[in-house]
Amino acid sequence: MRFHRTVHAVLVSALTLCAFATGSVSRAAEFLYDNGVIFNGATSAVLQIIDVLPAQKVGGDPTTFERVGDAFNVYVRVVLEPGTPSSEQFVAGADLGPMPDAKQFTVNYYLATRVPGGTYGEFQLRKSEPLVILTYLEMRPVVEYYHAELKHYFQTGNYDEQMALDTGVYAGWARTGVEWLGYMAAGPTPPLSPVCRFYGVPSAGLDTHFYSVNPAECAYVAQTWPDKWIEETPRAFDVLHLSPESGRCASGTLPVIRFWNAQFDVNHRYVATKSAEAEMVAKGWIQEGRVWCARLLHQ
Secondary structure: OOOOOOOOOOOOOOOOOEEOEEOOOOOOOEEOOOOOOOOOOOOEEEEEEEEOOOOEEEEEEEEEEEEEOOEEEEEEEEEEEOOOOOOOOEEEEEEEEEOOOOOEEEEEEEEEEEOOOOOOOOOEEEEEEEEEOOOEEEEEEEEEEEEOOOOEEEEEOOHHHHHHHHOOOOOOEEEEEEEEEEEEEOOOOOOEEEEEEEEEOHHHOOOEEEEEOOHHHHHHHHHHOOOOEEEEEEEEEEEEOOOOOOOOOOOOOEEEEEEEOOOOOOOEEEEOOHHHHHHHHHOOOEEEEEEEEEEEEEO
16 A cells, blocks of 8 residues: 555445346346345345336235245235336335355245236246355445545545544545445455556656456556556455446445546546535536445445
């Protein structure tokens, strides 16, 4: 870890205990995260299913589920009004109870429908996905700081860095009030993705840090500017990645958007609220898109 004018982040992140699905009329529902749910073994896992139904929902029965060996079968029954196209997503959920560590399950989502006054048809399998279990090594808040003179932002989940910044060891930095939960996984586990961390050296006019969850982007930076950007680690922390199919985040988390200051010193800010987005746009920073998902503690 390098310290010059700026100090940047080691980030550790935590995840809500949910699995998600989304779907359409033409195909089976799709889980928001391909590999299901991440949770601590001591915590109850809540499964949420989001689906688009063939017609407007006008009723239904409580969702039920059963565990058969290493599989969870979730049964959803809904009443549909014929001839009324569905315009809203249908959400169902089930509390699967506490899970053991270091084991993989399968979740099968079945849907049965009927018309008002009719009887339910056979259950149809809409989606089957693996359920991945993860145990955290640790959780800690990731704190954002700002240097008014440099006009630089950065964030850190490292307690030693936070202490140094808060006590003035590195002068000029102040907390912005933004904090979000981070976590470090026991090992690479989908749908977690490692984030590479680069340091822009002062001799190149940078003195800043850069993070990416995109392996291709990490490789590009390392290969294109080896004398300007030094890779400090290929895995500074793990984050919950955006759905590869929908680009959405899990319930309870928000998409983190990366902004670039469009200056030679190449500073970035990672924001997760509409107000922060508006602030950065007003400052003339360039939006570079969604990069990962996070749970805010303070904003």
